[in-house]
Amino acid sequence: MPTSNSDSTSVDSAALTPALLDQLREFENPFNDFVHPAVLARSMSTVHVPEINVDVRQKLDLAIDRFRRAAFEDQLVEDHQSHRAPYSGVILIKGKRGAGKTHLVNHGLNKAMNAGPTVVPRFFDTNRPFPEYLLHQLVQVLEGEASHCSQLNALANWFARRVLVDAIESLSETDWFIFHANSQTETSRWARFISPALSTRTDSVQQHRDNWSKRLGSDGVIAAASLSGFCESVGVVPDQLRLLARSHIDRREQGRTIGDRIRHRLYAALIEHAFAENRNGLNRFLSDEYTQVSDGEIDASRGTLVEELLGAVVELFVLFGRPVVFAFDALESLLGEPPDPELCGAFHSGIAELVESLPAIPVFVFAESGYWESASKHFSQYAAQRWERGIPIRRHGTIHSITMPLVNAKQLEHVVAARMQPLLAQYFNRALAEHEVLLPFTSTDVERVANSFGESPPLRQALQQLRDRYEALVFCDSVDNGDSQPSPIAVVEPLAIERDIPSGELHDLWIRELRAAERTLESTRLTALSDDLHAGLAAWLRCLRTEGSAVNGWRPMNISNKSFGNHATYGQLIICKWSRDGDQEQPQGIALLLATGSGIPNDLKTKLAMMSSPNRVVGQLRILWPKEINEAQPAAAQLPATSAGVWKQHVSNVEPSRVELASISPMKLATWLAVISFHRTLADRDFGQPEVLSHFVVDQTRDQYAAFVPGSARSAEPQPIAGELFQ
């Protein structure tokens, strides 16, 4: 049957039969899928086409490979002392909007089995030192992973095995014999009792040492297995191995500087993590306990502690052969649209300082060409030189910038073939012939899309055009007219469709992000989400300001994040300046009590100490405690015993009206996380109407407003809340 593409010489017109068309009409247009919210990134693998942007991906792979080659297994030479970590570097990847940058971040960087953690920050905060910001992002990524694929678990397992190899090999022959004999399980002990050879079989016992070392140190399947499996297979009590590893670390890591002490504690925590069934210890160390490390003389500054911990973690991942990659994507959502001069300067200088002060970190910045040109006006020359140092890549020289190529016809054919394959396979029920893979398109169709503007379009735009062409070919009745001329390729104005998002779609997107945020809250400790929660709260308060709502006449006027004290996790708050009926602005600090269990007293102490200090940054502080409590009683009365003691002790030093403790439902925190990802997704789709967006967000979260207005929470000193909240 003739179709609209019947004039094409390259297609077998007989292949596009009415039956095939009928079959295709049963399915959704496979080219509808041209933009994804971040929460669906994992499912994008179904539309992943490796041939697209393959050069860029290979170069980035090679850049990561430079750090991977510094792995410990490749450095087993005699004099370890002379080795230095590879220096950090930045690569800027520029491309048009829709060129596939986000897809590359989600799929291109993290495909290899031995890939390390990829940190893709969702916001940027100028009020925090850059290393602190990165450390929190990294910890959040590490803690948010499911246990079966957790990088932290893999790192702990590898490190514990490596330490054990070294510890076992370091034992003298006598010590090894003693350790081997006494660390056996009960069954093995009875076997030895029945055959009581104290001085015989020494050769076989020494052979066990080689065997253990080999099994612990070998890569592949055995190394991936848990240590408990190893202990079971060799009949050793796990606790004895754990003690051996711990004592080895204690003996070897005896440096007295802050960096040495942090490493010592980190290594010990990794050993405990590898052996323990309850794995919260390492997480607690990464978010809280490292701040208590000192060299015994003076307390280290917040910046020193953070830099040393970040350096220790990234270096260990490099030795593991899985370097940590920091990838900054969707700069519009990080640096503002149009680019905020302050954010741009801080971001650019922050990365420059990072690559200069910390080794072993590859940084990739994905930027839209036009946006980058605008943002670069705010960059300093000093920082630019650090950026230009780039990353040396094998056989490509040193690269500091890559431009993403536009898609060509050949690559588009791969895209069409990949998306049509499941549909056509169902119809033909056999392997597709070469001339069938593009159906219902022809090569001419694809070429026309690839040259629709006289040059290749960005990938997303090409997908939009393929989508429209598919609609015309499959769903329009007129295409059955065999005498018709081929319909022209619909020229889609760049991003015209994306600008006008229907409210229904906006609502669906919001619900999706909210669910994703709820899942994140369920799977990640709140302290690891500290940065995101503070940034989300600030973003939400800004929505309130933009939207113009008021509660009892109170309106948020100025919102900023602030760091204080020496604790990098607990020492942050939001300063919100409220104004009532045009009166003078009243600043209020809002802090989140995010610690749980034994961390609560320390968290509370950090916040209350700030208020009793002469250098306090706010006059009034509202501490929000994400906890379901009995509303009839003040929140402070429901604190655990130790924390209640801290509260009483510190509040006595502060004027009581200056500090309020209020509870908030933990799941309500999901709103703040959702606000960030919601903004980020819409920034990617160029939804450029902040007032509408703010109105929408406030509309969805109206019930939370009351908890923030001065004097209106379930607080330690309950205060009446006016019945009618919103004007």
Added chain:
Amino acid sequence: MSERPFIPASLSALDPRVEVWEGNRPVRPSLAGYPLKPGHEYRIRVVLPGFDSDRWLLKCSGSARLIDRVEQGDSDERAHEVRVLIPRGPFNFLSSLRKSAADITLSVSFAEGNRPPIELRVAFMFSPSVWVLLGVLAAFLVPLSGSLHSLSRHVTEFVEREYGYMWTPIWVTILIGSAVWMTVAMLYVYWKKRRQPAARARELWQRFEKTLNGMTTPAGGSGID
């Protein structure tokens, strides 16, 4: 961030390795330490991974009373050695019945002044010769032969009077002497091969366990919630 080696000290093979040799034969340790025999000379060879021998020195900083002589041995480019001589009995044998285990303490010091010296303890167990044992037993039994003979005579008279059997006194003497020898030998074997090594093994395990549990710095997380 402060400068430090990229590879943590915990993953760097730095500890000295100790081997004990008797001639060209390596001595394997037991749970009670290296079994060293009287009248033999041993070489204790120490290798420090990653360090040539001209960058460090080995010396013996303490030895047990049971050891006759400790002196500096040969060195090659990777290792240093000390030689120890274990004296023969019988006084040494007798003292070994009471205490048969001890340590030799070696000290590794570095030519570069910024490294602290490393102390090594080589545990050993004194294992006396069976021939010396037999000789000592004989030395004890010969003076008692007169008493043994009169005991045999009493036994043969008693058996003849009570049961009517005629036993030759010399055979009875040999029987009683053998019984005494066997009892003493079994006690000796139990003492030397089981009791003393077991006590020594327990002592070494307790010492090792103390090292294992001697952690003073808490982990970054106790793993206990």
